Amino acid sequence: xxxxxxxxxxxxxxxxxxxxxxxxxxxxxxxxxxxxxxSEKGVGLRVxxxxxNHEAKISNYHxxxxxxxxxxxxxxxxxxxxxxxxxxxENINK
Numbered sequence: 001x002x003x004x005x006x007x008x009x010x011x012x013x014x015x016x017x018x019x020x021x022x023x024x025x026x027x028x029x030x031x032x033x034x035x036x037x038x039s040e041k042g043v044g045l046r047v048x049x050x051x052x053n054h055e056a057k058i059s060n061y062h063x064x065x066x067x068x069x070x071x072x073x074x075x076x077x078x079x080x081x082x083x084x085x086x087x088x089x090e091n092i093n094k
Contacts, residue, residue: 001029001030001031001032001035001037001080002029002030003027003028003029003030003045003083003084003087004028004029004030005027005028006025006026006027006028006087006091007025007026008023008024008025008026008088008091008092009023009024010022010023011023011024011048018050019052020050020051020052020053021050021051021052022048022049022050022051022059023048023049023051023088023092024046024047024048024049025045025046025047025048025049025088025091026044026045026046026047027044027045027046027047027084027087028042028044028066029043029044029045031043036074037063037072037074039065039066041065041066041067041068042065042066042067043063043064043065043066043072044063044064044065044066045061045062045063045064045084046061046062046064047060047061047084047088048060048061049085049088049089049092051092056085056088056089056092057085058081058084058085058088061076061084
């Protein structure tokens with residue numbers, strides 16, 4: 001799995017219930033054809049990133065098929081989750 005692009009949006013908390021900031025990332029992924037996650041229609045990863053007191057963490061994520069937006073029931077491995085977290089932290093304001 002390789003991250004090849006993204007879009008990001010800062011989410012607004014109109015009622016001020018949550019501390020810190022929330023960002024929604026849509027990561028474009030390059031998946032090997034022999035990987036069980038592969039789809040000819042493309043695969044993305046939606047990530048909700050919570051940033052509070054300069055500390056960022058992934059609060060939720062899911063893989064999805066880009067063309068149909070069908071959600072896949074797969075989990076990130078620990079090293080992949082750390083890679084995604086680092087990528088998101090580096091690209092919050094881009």
